[in-house]
Amino acid sequence: MIRVENLSKNYGTVKAVRSISFDLTGGQVVGFLGANGAGKSTTLKIMTGYISPSSGNVFYNDRSIQENTSEIQRDIGYLPELNPLYSEMRVHDYLKFISEIRGIPSENFKSSFQKVVEECALNAVAHRTIGNCSKGYKQRIGLAAAMIHDPKILILDEPVTGLDPNQIVEIRQLIRKLGKEKIVLMSSHILQEIQATVDRIIIINEGSIVADGSSDSLLSDSNAKTELNMDVENAEENDIRDMKATIPSVEINSISKEKSFTKISIKYPKNNDPRADIFKYAVEKEWTILEMVATKQNLEDIFRNLTNTSENNK
Amino acid sequence: MNNSLIIFKRELKSFFDSPMAYVFLVVFALLNGWFFTTTFFLYGQSDLRTLFNIVPLVYLFFIPGITMGLISREKGMGTIEIISTLPIEDRDIVIGKYLSAVALISIALLSTSLHFVTLMSFGNSID
Numbered sequence: 001m002i003r004v005e006n007l008s009k010n011y012g013t014v015k016a017v018r019s020i021s022f023d024l025t026g027g028q029v030v031g032f033l034g035a036n037g038a039g040k041s042t043t044l045k046i047m048t049g050y051i052s053p054s055s056g057n058v059f060y061n062d063r064s065i066q067e068n069t070s071e072i073q074r075d076i077g078y079l080p081e082l083n084p085l086y087s088e089m090r091v092h093d094y095l096k097f098i099s100e101i102r103g104i105p106s107e108n109f110k111s112s113f114q115k116v117v118e119e120c121a122l123n124a125v126a127h128r129t130i131g132n133c134s135k136g137y138k139q140r141i142g143l144a145a146a147m148i149h150d151p152k153i154l155i156l157d158e159p160v161t162g163l164d165p166n167q168i169v170e171i172r173q174l175i176r177k178l179g180k181e182k183i184v185l186m187s188s189h190i191l192q193e194i195q196a197t198v199d200r201i202i203i204i205n206e207g208s209i210v211a212d213g214s215s216d217s218l219l220s221d222s223n224a225k226t227e228l229n230m231d232v233e234n235a236e237e238n239d240i241r242d243m244k245a246t247i248p249s250v251e252i253n254s255i256s257k258e259k260s261f262t263k264i265s266i267k268y269p270k271n272n273d274p275r276a277d278i279f280k281y282a283v284e285k286e287w288t289i290l291e292m293v294a295t296k297q298n299l300e301d302i303f304r305n306l307t308n309t310s311e312n313n314k
Numbered sequence: 315m316n317n318s319l320i321i322f323k324r325e326l327k328s329f330f331d332s333p334m335a336y337v338f339l340v341v342f343a344l345l346n347g348w349f350f351t352t353t354f355f356l357y358g359q360s361d362l363r364t365l366f367n368i369v370p371l372v373y374l375f376f377i378p379g380i381t382m383g384l385i386s387r388e389k390g391m392g393t394i395e396i397i398s399t400l401p402i403e404d405r406d407i408v409i410g411k412y413l414s415a416v417a418l419i420s421i422a423l424l425s426t427s428l429h430f431v432t433l434m435s436f437g438n439s440i441d
Binding site for chain 1: 317320324327331332392393394395396398400401402403
């Protein structure tokens with residue numbers, strides 16, 4: 001189990017991470033989500049022992065990373081964000097080098113090498129120089145190096161950047177498979193990626209955690225709102241504005257006049273559906289409803305809401 | 315200790331995987347050879363003294379050339395993040411890299427043994 005406790009990191013006057021805490025347990029894939037510069041990579045770097053925090057600590061089974069760095073690093077597989085590699089080395093030699101430092105006995109290297117080459121689909125480049133490989137291959141070489149010693153904990157900083165859609169699907173499946181028995185923490189700023197891969201999402205914004213939960217629980221949050229888009233004929237703007245007085249749960253987002261009809265965008269809380277009332281109101285005011293579409297809020301909206309709110313609070 | 319040996323092997327191999335080591339060895343041999351032979355025939359003596367005088371001076375430029383990149387190149391390429399997050403002590407990294415530089419410099423020094431062999435075979439009344 002990993003426990004992150006009140007972790008903070010300052011770069012000069014810039015507060016990259018502001019006192020964040022969370023727990024991770026085995027058998028789940030956790031997504032670390034945030035805009036660029038939110039503090040994701042800094043947190044991951046502290047968790048791998050690469051940099052030390054300004055305050056706070058990270059515990060692996062109650063052992064602090066700062067005091068037992070090498071010991072804990074044995075159990076971690078880490079793929080850094082920029083995926084640095086020794087470009088002059090051959091793929092096989094590089095993985096051999098990593099596995100030697102990881103303490104894999106040389107008689108076991110062959111089998112673990114074959115395993116990661118297969119899982120990361122590196123067969124075609126296994127004996128090529130890393131510098132001559134494409135970006136997608138390099139990314140998978142980094143991933144192979146992170147998991148060659150079959151670590152208990154995998155920390156992947158943006159693992160799917162540079163991959164084409166087919167490779168993304170493969171890596172996603174691989175991460176899900178690994179997540180069944182290991183702790184996998186992956187970061188991304190791509191929502192769809194996180195949503196498709198992880199069991200739990202931690203959203204970080206400006207160094208603080210703004211949401212933490214499964215994507216379903218984030219979506220079913222009572223604050224989540226449904227957006228209703230309507231095209232109506234014969235609607236006066238005043239009548240539309242007055243709707244709020246009759247039906248208190250609606251919140252009028254925007255009204256725009258098209259040639260022959262008016263476009264109305266309305267928001268309402270998920271647990272208080274006013275569509276029937278809106279219909280009755282329209283009948284009463286003699287509007288003609290051409291279209292009425294409810295779109296459920298997706299993770300993207302939640303993310304935008306959460307990150308915007310904290311900007312407003314500044 | 316074992317870990318510094320792994321770093322040593324990787325570093326030495328990476329010297330020879332890039333043109334750097336070859337350029338270094340050739341330039342080192344040529345420079346020493348040139349300085350040695352320009353005055354060698356003036357004396358008519360089979361003496362290695364000039365070589366012993368010149369090698370440290372050439373090293374003065376070559377050793378920093380080799381060693382200054384050992385850590386900074388890792389930082390520049392970002393691979394420092396890889397080796398710092400591997401279960402290996404900083405001490406082992408430094409020792410491994412130091413030994414690899416010593417090895418490369420020793421190989422370079424080996425190239426000057428050519429002058430010794432020449433002297434042995436053609437000189438007479440060697441002390």
